Amino acid sequence: MRNFFRKILYGRYGVDQFTTALIVGSVVLSLLYSFFHIRIFYLTSSVLVVYALFRMFSKNFASRQKENTLWLNFFGKSKKTSRKYIRMAKDLPHYRYFKCMNCKQAIRVPRGKGNVEIRCPKCGYSFRSKT
Template sequence: MNWLQRMMIGRYGVDQLSKAMLILTLILLIISSITGLDIINVLGILVLALSYMRILSRNIDKRYQENMRFLQWLSPIRARINTLLKRFKEHKTHRFYRCPQCNQQLRVPKGKGKIRITCPKCKSSIIKRT
């Protein structure tokens, strides 16, 4: 185990982009084995090689910048997925509306009948049935 630690000194290591590339490799290899398409297999192996190149790289600043660009690209996707998961978990107890003025998402409890909903952002109010 010491030889591995000594070898990794000064190298970049595993980050979120490397993990995503490894997962993509796994998905591509599974698809390749199901479909039998060699081009997908080659693409998976290329992604795997690129991932290991990043992990073993000594150019830490460049790899860090690549990871930051990946995380900036991934952030809105992650936020949208988290919002959808939250709405799905609360769909039995709450209703979700959009403010017609500012497009702010509004969450109100279900089963209250016809209520006036005031947007906390722009202070406009709408009347909706819950």
């Protein structure tokens, strides 16, 4: 059976991160459909599965790699942004964040130091504020 699938997939693009995301999205939409019976969930889930299969069996490697790169760039940026805000929320008891008025760089300063002069490490602009 394994050799059968190897022969079918020989020369095909196969599975990458975007295809995996399409399949996971399809499963989530199928579960939502089973709970709420909203037809759009079922239709969208079916379209995602068909597109995932199309990508897996495609011989156009360049286009599939381009799509995967776009997906990774989008997902990587959103992942990085969410990590930044989670870290800032965890640091709230001990640090205060300021934005440089000149270059908009985020600056982390320890709390409870009083009225201090804050110097931007990026552009050198300095300003006074209470921590």
